[in-house]
Amino acid sequence: MAESYHNQEYPLAPAGIDGHPRSDAESLNDKEEKRRKRIKWAIYISVFAVFQVIVIVVFSLVVMRVQRPKFRVGTLRIQALTTGAQGNLTLSSSGRMNGKVELMLIFKKKKSTDMNCTMTIAVASRTVQSLTCK
Structure with a gap:
């Protein structure tokens, strides 16, 4: 009977996955490994979130940037200038568009531009001497 007790094939304690009983050190290593995996996933999620923020900021600054429209003076024609004076005539004009x-067929933004021009006209030759617009 004593021999059958020592020749027992199955242990009394439950075995681990690989057939060896787990010690306290191994279970601590498993907890530490799970903790490391959680930290690694948290880092991955944080990096992904930062990457998404960077993409959104670049998209909003580069693609969604709307420039002011350009407003130009096309032609200037003086048809009936009747004056006996010699010299220069200074005119100023302003416009707002x-x-x-x-x-991208989604966003609508309001934009406006202003134009203030000052021009000097030579009365004798009926030509524009200077034209400055801001």
Whole structure:
């Protein structure tokens, strides 16, 4: 009977996955390994979130940027200038253009531009001497 007790094939304690009983050190290593995996996943998620923020910021600054429309003076024609004076005639004009700009068929932004021009006209020759616009 004593011999059958020592020749027993199955241990009394439950075995681990590979057939060896787990010690306290191994279970601590498993907990530490799970903790490391959680930290690694948290880092991956954080890096992904930062990457998404960078992509959104670059998209909004580069693609969604709307420039001001350009407003130019095309032609200037003086038809009936009747004056006996010699010298220069200084004229000033201003204009404002408002409108909506549509981006990617989704976003609409309001933009406006102003133009202030000062021109000097030579009365005798009926030509524009200087034209400055801001």
